[in-house]
Amino acid sequence: MAVYSMTGYASGQQAAPQAPAGQETKGTPAGRLGLEIRSVNSRFLDLTFRLSEELRQHEPALREMIASKIRRGKVEVRGALESAAGDSLREPTPRLLQRLNTLQDSVRSWLPDARALSVADVVRLSAAEGSADVDWTEPLAELARRTIGELVAAREREGARIATMMLGHLRQLRELAQQATPLVPKLVEQQRTRFLERWKEAMALADGAALPEAAQDRALSEATAFAIRIDVAEELMRLGSHLEEIERLVKKGGEIGKRLDFLIQELHREANTLGSKSAALELTHISVDMKVLIEQMREQVQNIE
Template identity: 75%
Template sequence: MPVYSMTGYASGQHSLAQAAPGNDLRAGQARVGLEIRSVNSRFLDLTFKLSEDLRQHEPALRELLQSRLKRGKVELRAGVETTAGDTVREPSARVLQRLSAVQDMVRSWLPDARALSVADALRLGAAEDTQVLDFGEPLLALARKTVDDLVAAREREGARLAEMLLGHLRQLRELAKQAAPLVPQLVEQQRARFLERWNEAMGLAEGTATPEAAQDRALTEATAFAIRIDVAEELTRLAAHLDEIERLVKKGGEAGKRLDFLIQELHREANTLGSKSAALELTRISVDMKVLVEQMREQVQNIE
């Protein structure tokens, strides 16, 4: 199953012939335009910006998006553009008679009302003569195709993100491989250094304690300190997190939330590695790890 990004864009248009008196389909066309944009979000957040002609179809569009998308901030825009075939469309005699009758009735009640102008008659007559189109089915067909295009775009972006994540995983494994042999060396160095300083301090104390007791205490303190700087456990947990992230990326599907949690765990282990560091080389490795983990966090936040 592929990995899907929450970032994507798709658009489409559909034209409908618009009928006029005498079924003259050349009189004009209505064109439905639709576009969908999506960015990352913790949940599925839908926003619709529809023209007045299409507002009634929002529930069907919402149901379509909810059936195809799981996460993301999604904005759907749709509108209707009407293009007339002729600059001036002549109203039919029937429409003109009706407009005249309506005008007479209005002026009988409102004597001061102004008479209809030629422009008013042309505008109202064209609106009366034009067939009212049903945009429901064409709009939904266009929406289904556009959503298919959006999902395909999110899949392409998801494949790119997955490839980048796997590349970062390989770099993190290499850094962990560099850190692993440093751990026992650092522990032994710290034990030897601690014991040497302790012996020097005991020599200055001029035998206030027995040599055996002093050495035992030195070894105990050195061991406790070595345990505090030992990062073997952190490296083991880090390797386990890397394995799980790789498994989720290769499995695909709705992995974004789990990946986000694992990235937080990776960051915690890298931080602990740095705080326990007793050598410059281990500090450098920790910093490089945190840089990679932060890059992964940005990428994972776009995965559905």
């Protein structure tokens, strides 16, 4: 399966269906239907619709179609009927003009200060009447399927880019872990040398005032505490395990965003511990480089579905 980003955009237009025989209207009927869908990252699927009055009845069907293809993201859907070219305006019918005149007289009998209808108002209402005669159910469904498909394809392309970036960062993190692994026995050897030096100092300072066993216990205690503090072998092992799991998920694809987000947090925790336990400058530099890469991955994982 592919990796999908939650960021995408798609738009499309659909011409009005042909009127049935014997029901042709004078002038251009309803123009075109326009649909625009954009999505950004979100924890859950959050759908927002901004549809014109003529299309609001189709919102449940659009919601169901989008939810069947998209699992996460803040998705905004805009739909409207676009009028045809300006040189082919719909001419109001006498019946419509009579109805508008009657309604206007009725309103102004109660509201004398109400504004009279303008020519632009009459043309707009005439176009709305033409749109009401058109059944947009099938054209809207066809346009929605096409536009949603384009949105999913755009999210897939962005997801592929993110997956490629993440796999590259995983390789760099493995290289850093490999650089850190040989440093662990080196630090242990440094601790052994320090232990011998402290033991000799303790024996020299004892001079019969303290028992050799007490001095030895003190030196061993200090050496053990320091060895535990600088041991990063466990952190490197867990970090390698997390890297393998992240790579497996990225190659598997699908709905992996939430799991990746958790694993990135674990990676960051291990890198932090690696830095806090560092007893050598080289290990500190490796920890910093790891955290930079992990932070870059975290920003991209926020966009994965």
